[in-house]
Amino acid sequence: MNPLDTPIAYLKGVGPKKAELFQSELEVFCFADLLTYFPFRYVDRTKIYSIAEIQPDMPYVQIKGIISKIEIMEGKGRNNRMRAILSDDTGSIELVWFTGIKWLKSLIKPQTEYIVFGKPTEFNRRLNIAHPEMEHLQPNEIKEMGLQPVYNSTEKAKHGGLDSKTIGKLIRELLEQHPAAFAETLPNEWIQKLGLISRNQALRHIHNPPQWNELQKAQFRLKFEELFYIQLKLLNQLGIRKRQNPGFIFEHIDGHFHKFYHEHLPFPLTNAQKNVIRDIRQDVRSGKQMNRLLQGDVGSGKTIVALFAMLMAIDNGFQATLLAPTEILATQHFHNLSDMLQGMQLNMRLLTGSTRKSERKSLFAELIDGSLNILIGTHAILEESVVFHNLGLAVIDEQHRFGVSQRARIWQKNKQSPHILVMTATPIPRTLAMTLYGDLDVSVIDELPPGRKPIQTIHRFEISRQKVFDLLIDEIQKGRQAYIVYPLIEESEKVDYKNLFDGFEQIKAAFPQYQVSILHGRMTPDAKDFEMARFLKGETQIMVATTVIEVGVNVPNASVMIIESAERFGLSQLHQLRGRVGRGAEQSYCILVTPYKLSEEGRKRMETMVRTNDGFEIAEVDLQLRGPGDMDGTRQSGLINLKIADIVKDQKILSLARNSAQLILDNDPELSQPQNNILLATLHQMNKGKSNWANIS
Ligand code: ADP
Ligand code: MG
Numbered sequence: 001m002n003p004l005d006t007p008i009a010y011l012k013g014v015g016p017k018k019a020e021l022f023q024s025e026l027e028v029f030c031f032a033d034l035l036t037y038f039p040f041r042y043v044d045r046t047k048i049y050s051i052a053e054i055q056p057d058m059p060y061v062q063i064k065g066i067i068s069k070i071e072i073m074e075g076k077g078r079n080n081r082m083r084a085i086l087s088d089d090t091g092s093i094e095l096v097w098f099t100g101i102k103w104l105k106s107l108i109k110p111q112t113e114y115i116v117f118g119k120p121t122e123f124n125r126r127l128n129i130a131h132p133e134m135e136h137l138q139p140n141e142i143k144e145m146g147l148q149p150v151y152n153s154t155e156k157a158k159h160g161g162l163d164s165k166t167i168g169k170l171i172r173e174l175l176e177q178h179p180a181a182f183a184e185t186l187p188n189e190w191i192q193k194l195g196l197i198s199r200n201q202a203l204r205h206i207h208n209p210p211q212w213n214e215l216q217k218a219q220f221r222l223k224f225e226e227l228f229y230i231q232l233k234l235l236n237q238l239g240i241r242k243r244q245n246p247g248f249i250f251e252h253i254d255g256h257f258h259k260f261y262h263e264h265l266p267f268p269l270t271n272a273q274k275n276v277i278r279d280i281r282q283d284v285r286s287g288k289q290m291n292r293l294l295q296g297d298v299g300s301g302k303t304i305v306a307l308f309a310m311l312m313a314i315d316n317g318f319q320a321t322l323l324a325p326t327e328i329l330a331t332q333h334f335h336n337l338s339d340m341l342q343g344m345q346l347n348m349r350l351l352t353g354s355t356r357k358s359e360r361k362s363l364f365a366e367l368i369d370g371s372l373n374i375l376i377g378t379h380a381i382l383e384e385s386v387v388f389h390n391l392g393l394a395v396i397d398e399q400h401r402f403g404v405s406q407r408a409r410i411w412q413k414n415k416q417s418p419h420i421l422v423m424t425a426t427p428i429p430r431t432l433a434m435t436l437y438g439d440l441d442v443s444v445i446d447e448l449p450p451g452r453k454p455i456q457t458i459h460r461f462e463i464s465r466q467k468v469f470d471l472l473i474d475e476i477q478k479g480r481q482a483y484i485v486y487p488l489i490e491e492s493e494k495v496d497y498k499n500l501f502d503g504f505e506q507i508k509a510a511f512p513q514y515q516v517s518i519l520h521g522r523m524t525p526d527a528k529d530f531e532m533a534r535f536l537k538g539e540t541q542i543m544v545a546t547t548v549i550e551v552g553v554n555v556p557n558a559s560v561m562i563i564e565s566a567e568r569f570g571l572s573q574l575h576q577l578r579g580r581v582g583r584g585a586e587q588s589y590c591i592l593v594t595p596y597k598l599s600e601e602g603r604k605r606m607e608t609m610v611r612t613n614d615g616f617e618i619a620e621v622d623l624q625l626r627g628p629g630d631m632d633g634t635r636q637s638g639l640i641n642l643k644i645a646d647i648v649k650d651q652k653i654l655s656l657a658r659n660s661a662q663l664i665l666d667n668d669p670e671l672s673q674p675q676n677n678i679l680l681a682t683l684h685q686m687n688k689g690k691s692n693w694a695n696i697s
Contacts, residue, residue: 039149052090056122227657247289296445298579318392351377482560556584566592
C-alpha cells in the first residue's frame with residue numbers, strides 16, 4: 001500500500017475524535033487527502049505595520065505595541081465587552097473582546113509589549129481590532145513566524161479542536177514523517193518545458209512557504225497539475241469515445257434536407273448558422289458519434305439548425321428527437337416546426353407529461369414501426385416505455401436544464417448511440433465551458449439574424465413606476481405586447497406568489513382597457529397553454545409571469561420586458577429574460593425595476609445589463625461576481641470542486657493546461673508511449689478516486 005493511503009486516524013496527534021471530524025466535516029480520509037488540503041490564504045507575519053498605517057479595509061495585519069488602559073464594560077450582549085488600547089510610536093488603536101473576558105483579563109498585562117494580529121475594522125469612526133491574537137514575543141522570534149497558511153474549517157470541526165492552526169500543525173507533522181520525496185505526476189519533459197517545480201517541492205512549500213516567490217511557484221505548479229488532469233481526463237474520454245463509438249453515417253442530404261432548403265426555408269440563414277450546419281454535417285459523415293454543444297445567444301436561431309440536423313437523420317432512414325426542458329417550450333417547438341414543415345410529408349408528434357393515454361398508444365406504435373420521423377417532447381421522452389425504431393439523432397435544447405445523467409439516458413435509446421446535439425443559450429465563458437463540457441465539441445452562433453434592433457435596457461427605481469407605465473402604454477398603443485416578470489424562489493415562495501398576484505391585480509386595475517394574462521408554475525399545463533396561446537395570438541396585451549417564461553418562449557410581437565425586483569435575479573437570468581423581447585423587427589425595451597437601495601453587486605448587475613447585450617460579456621461578469629459554483633448548470637457537474645485552482649482567476653493556467661493536454665494526446669492518443677506512463681497511471685488513480693478512501697474508516 002502507498003503510505004499516503006494510510007487512514008487519517010493513524011497520523012500522530014489525530015485521535016479517534018479528530019479522525020471522525022476530518023472525515024465527516026472536511027472530507028479528509030487519508031494522508032493524501034490531508035496533503036492536498038490546501039491553505040485558502042496566507043498571512044504575512046514577516047511584516048509589522050505601524051499603527052498609523054492601519055486602514056479599516058485592510059486584511060489581517062500584525063502590529064507591535066504596548067498595552068494600556070484595560071477596561072471591562074458590563075452590559076447585555078455586545079455591550080458586554082473588554083477594551084484595551086495598544087500604542088506604538090505612531091499612534092494607538094483599540095482592541096475589543098466580547099467573549100472569554102474573565103480569562104483574557106488574567107492573561108493580558110498592561111505596560112507590556114505585544115505582537116497583535118487581527119483584522120482592523122471601523123466602529124463609531126474609530127479603528128479597532130476585535131478578538132486579536134496576542135503574542136508576547138522577542139523580536140527574533142517574529143522573523144521565524146514568516147508566511148502562515150490559513151486553512152478552511154467548519155464550525156463543528158473547530159469546536160472539536162480542528163482549527164486552522166491545528167490543521168497546519170498536523171500537516172507539518174505529516175510532512176516530517178514523510179521525508180522521502182512525494183512522487184511526481186507529470187512527465188519530466190513537461191516539467192522542463194513549462195519551468196515547473198517538482199511536485200514534492202510544491203507540496204512542501206504550499207504548506208510551509210519560505211518566501212512569497214517560492215509560494216507562487218508552488219501554487220502555479222499545483223494549479224496547473226489540477227487543471228491539467230481535468231483536461232487530460234476529459235479530452236482522453238472524448239478520444240476514447242470517438243474511437244469506440246462508431247457513429248451512424250448520414251451520407252445523403254438529397255431528400256427532405258434538400259427540399260426544405262430550396263423550397264421551404266422561411267428566411268436566408270446567417271453565416272453563423274450555415275457554419276454550424278456544416279460542422280454538424282461533417283460530424284455525422286465522419287463515422288464517429290457526434291457530441292456537439294451548440295452555444296448561441298437567445299434569439300440567435302438555434303432551432304432551425306436543429307431542424308436541419310434532424311432532416312439529415314431522416315434522409316438517411318433514421319428518426320430524430322428534440323428534447324426541451326419545459327412543456328411550454330416543447331409545445332412551442334412543436335407548433336413552430338409544424339409551421340415550417342408544412343407541405344413536407346413528414347410525420348412529427350409531441351410527447352409531454354400531459355399527452356393523453358389514447359394518444360400515447362398510437363404515438364408509441366408509430367415510434368416503434370418507424371413511421372414517426374420526429375418526436376418532440378419533454379423529459380417524458382426519457383421514460384423507458386418510449387422506444388424508437390431507429391433513433392439517429394437527439395437534440396437537447398437548453399442543455400443546462402438537464403442533468404448529466406439525463407444526457408446519458410438518451411444515449412441508451414438505441415443499441416448504437418445516436419448522434420447528440422446539445423444546445424444552450426446560457427453563454428458559458430470559454431474557460432468554464434472547457435471545464436464543464438470539455439468532452440464535447442463546441443460550435444458557436446455568434447451572429448444574430450439581420451434586421452434586429454438591439455434591445456434598449458433601462459434601469460428604473462420603484463418610485464419612477466409611472467415612467468415605466470408610460471412606456472408600456474406607448475408600446476401597446478403601437479400594437480405591441482409586454483411581459484412583466486416577478487421573481488419566484490422556493491425559499492420565499494409564499495411572499496413571492498403574493499407579490500405576483502398583487503402585481504397582476506394592480507396591472508389589471510391600472511390598465512382596464514387592456515387584456516392581461518398570467519402565467520406561473522402552479523397552473524395546470526392546460527391553463528398554461530391556454531394563456532400562452534392567448535398571448536401568442538395577441539388576444540392579451542400584457543403577460544404577468546414568473547420565470548416560467550424564461551426559456552425559449554418566442555412571441556415576436558412582444559417588445560417590452562419589465563422585470564420587477566430585478567435585483568433579485570442573477571445576471572444570466574436577467575439576460576435570458578431580456579431575450580424574450582427583441583425577436584421582431586421593432587425596437588424593444590427591457591426595464592429593470594429595483595428599489596433605490598441596492599447592494600454593490602446588485603448595482604453592478606444593473607449597470608452591466610444596461611451597458612451590454614452581449615451574452616458572453618455578461619457571462620464573464622456573472623462568473624466574476626458569483627464565482628463558478630453558482631453558475632447555471634454547474635452545480636451538479638462536480639467538476640467545479642477544485643482544490644486549489646480558481647476558474648475565474650486562473651483562466652490562463654487553464655488554457656495552458658488544456659493546450660498541453662491536447663498536444664500530448666495528439667502525439668500519443670492512447671498514452672502508450674513510455675514517457676506518458678506516468679499520465680496514464682495518474683488518471684487511473686484519479687478514477688479510483690475518493691470513493692475508495694471513503695470506505696476506510
Ligand atoms: P434561439 O437560438 O433563442 O432558440 P430561435 O431559434 O427561437 O432562437 O430563433 C429566434 C427567432 O429568430 C425565431 O423567430 C426564428 O424564426 C428567427 N430566425 C432564426 N434564424 C433566422 C434568420 N436567419 N433570419 C431571420 N430570422 C431568423
Ligand atoms: Mg431556443
